[in-house]
Amino acid sequence: MEPPRGFLSWLWNFICFIPFFVGLLLLGTFKGIILCPLICLLMVVGISGIVLSLWPMHWFWTYYSILSAKHLGPVLKFVLCFGALPIPLILWPVVSIVASIIGGAAYGFFSPVLATFDAVGESKDNQLFHCIYDGTWDTIKGCFTVIRDFGDFCYHSYRSFMQDLRQRTPPNGEHYEIRLLYLPGALIAGILGIVVDVFMISFIAIFKSPIMLFKGWHRLFNDLIGREGPFLETICVPFAGLIILLWPLAVVGSVLGSIASSLFLGAYAGIVAYQESSILLGLRYIVASLSIYDEYSNDILDMPEGSCFPRLTYRRVDGQSLSAGLRTSSSSSRPSSFHDPPSRMNSLKEPMIDLKPLELLDSLFKACQHHGETMVCEGIITSTDIEDAKSSKGSQVISIGLPAFCILEALLRSAKANSAGLLLSDNVEISSTNRPKETFFDWFLNPLLIIKDQIRAENLSESEEEYLYRLVLLSGDPERLKNSTTVMPPESERRQAELEALARRLRGITKSISRYLTFRRRFDSLVKKLSEELSKKKGSCQSTNGSRSLSRSKSAFGRLFSQKSSNGKTSYRGSERESQPDERDVDIV
Structure with a gap:
């Protein structure tokens, strides 16, 4: 409106x-x-x-x-x-x-x-x-x-x-x-860092809190008058008005957060003293940490740059010191799609979809459910896998392999489309403009973007993609991975090692995602649905298999994981025909 x-x-x-x-x-x-x-x-x-x-x-x-x-x-x-x-x-x-x-x-x-x-x-x-x-x-x-x-x-x-x-x-x-010799000095530096930083950072935060309060109110009231920012859309106006009333609580929360963070910031002086084998460098870090916080708070509050505290050098390594590299380390380690934050005016002119971590996790499990049902019908996921997933032992195929399989599909889709971020199945791209703003999301997204760039650089063939899918899904079960001989590994040992390294990194990231707070609840629901699918469709999978195939990039998916029993005969084999993807396909991270 x-x-x-x-x-x-x-x-x-x-x-x-x-x-x-x-x-x-x-x-x-x-x-x-x-x-x-x-x-x-x-x-x-x-x-x-x-x-x-x-x-x-x-x-x-x-x-x-x-x-x-x-x-x-x-x-x-x-x-x-x-x-x-x-x-x-x-x-x-x-x-x-x-x-x-x-x-x-x-x-x-x-x-x-x-x-x-x-x-x-x-x-x-x-x-x-x-x-x-x-x-x-x-x-x-x-x-x-x-x-x-x-x-x-x-x-x-x-x-x-x-x-x-x-x-x-x-x-x-x-x-x-x-090294026990340097432990007492590290403890002394850590204790002094906590005492000094808690007192000084608390003083700085309390001193700057009125500035944050009035600057925030000034910005919100300007947006209210000009109908900008949170007041641009009519549906957001009540929330924006609530922000004006609750802004003092936000200021109080920021002050308490600064005081809490000062404990860890000061304790890090002990780590510096131990790593550099010098209590003097630990004391220099204490002074530098005050300058770091002061400059950071000035940037947040749009105050003049710089600090009244000196930025002392507290590292003596040959490479770039931590104190000199704080401004560039966070930006240089990120993929190119995160280097330039979007301007405020551009974000208001163009409509965008604001993605949330929980929504992305729900989408991942929708993909896992769809692909899992197909794998149950194909015989790739067995009753043993489901029973292991229900027990405390867990199933590496379902708990790690299946989510990693879906994530790999999104990475391949993004690499083929030359996307700067991650391209979802509904053509929504996770980029710097719509990515979740939580910091911990970067812990997962940035490594995935790096793997996507590596996959793009590898220029995988179709057989290599299928081999990578097999590694990602079955690496947790070495015996089954060894017996799934339909897709042969690349002839080049170097190429095979590169694909195995990609699979290990992707499974490692997926394992980290599995520790997310809401993952286990969604995983239990997924296992329950797969168990119902297994019991309901044991006799009807063959007739319904063609209506729920995977995307074209895995046209040989049914042939991919055909597995031989101990007597050399195929124990199960998926459909070898290629069918068009159904509208129920949800290939999303």
């Missing part, structure tokens, strides 16, 4: 907006006050029960994994077990319970408020009903979802981390060891 033109039109819209906004705010606040105690109680009881029940297992499994780690030396294991581990393990229940109280209260209050404003969206029918109902039962279900995801993370993701710690091999056959 076009913004109003003329002062009188704007004034009339503003007068009409005030009672509309106040009414929604009062209704949302009323629902939040009612639900806040209930949600807080549920969150505290659920999270406290999970933490306390798993606490003995966390103690035992953490110590067992540290002592069993092959890449850690004996002295380092001793220091970790008796010096470093007890403190976080003791504080873990306290921090979790306090965080559940704060998070439960915030979620129980703000979720109904935001849902009330969202209920007046232009796509909603019967807006009065949704204003009253939205944010009530959905908030309660969301609370149980958070508890479920937290439990999955504390059990499944934690065990995955510990398993990697035990199975990691020493690099070049050498153990990681600690």
Whole structure:
């Protein structure tokens, strides 16, 4: 909708907006006050029960994994077990319970408020009903979802981390060891860094908080008057008005976040002192860290560049020092599609789809469900795989291979289309303009973009693509990978090693994605659907196979994984005919 033109039109819209906004705010606040105690109680009881029940297992499994780690030396294991581990393990229940109280209260209050404003969206029918109902039962279900995801993370993701710690091999056959001689100096530097940084950064953050408050309000009110930024679309106006009211809370949150981050920023002085074998360089880092934070806060608040603190050099390595490379390291390590952030005006002129990590994860599991159903019918995914996926042991074919298979398909599609980002099946491209803004998303996206560029540079043939698909799907089951002899590896040993390296990296990234908070809940739903598909279509897969084939890039998919039994006969074989992709194909990351 076009913004109003003329002062009188704007004034009339503003007068009409005030009672509309106040009414929604009062209704949302009323629902939040009612639900806040209930949600807080549920969150505290659920999270406290999970933490306390798993606490003995966390103690035992953490110590067992540290002592069993092959890449850690004996002295380092001793220091970790008796010096470093007890403190976080003791504080873990306290921090979790306090965080559940704060998070439960915030979620129980703000979720109904935001849902009330969202209920007046232009796509909603019967807006009065949704204003009253939205944010009530959905908030309660969301609370149980958070508890479920937290439990999955504390059990499944934690065990995955510990398993990697035990199975990691020493690099070049050498153990990681600690030098006891430099440990006291590192501890002194770390303690001094925490004391100095917490005090000084807290002072700087509190001193600059009024600037952040008034500059933020100034920008928001300018956008309100000019109908720009968050006030451009009519549907966003109530949320933008809510931002104006809640902006002081955002300022308080930024100050608290700065104080919390100062603990880690100061403690890093101990790491610098230990790495450089010099307590003096650790002390120089403490001064440099204040300059780093001061300059960063000036950039955020659009204040004059520079800092009143000196930027001392605290690295003496031959290459570029950390203090000199802070400005360029983050940009140089990113793919080219992330170098230039989009301008504010361009983002307002062109419509774009704002992608969210959870939406992308849902899309990935839609692709996994579709391809998994086809693999069940083809005989590639067996009942043993599904039973293993249901057990605590897990199935490498379903839990890692199947998601990696779908991600590889998106990477190949993007490479063939010369896309700067990742091209989804519906021609939506994940790029710098619409990618999720969460920092942890870059941990997964940037490596995938690098693999996409490597695949483009390799210029794979069709047989090499099929071999790469087979490696990605079946590498977790060496026996089955060895028996799937339909697609032969490349004749060049170097080419074969390159494809195997790509498959290992892609499976490693997929394993990291599997530790995402909501992954396990979606994975359990996927396994349940595949189990139902297996029991329902054991006798009808052959007749329905042609209507649900994969995309053209895997036309030989049925032949790809035909597997021989011990007597040399084919135990199962997919359809060898090529059919057109069905409209149900969802090949998306």
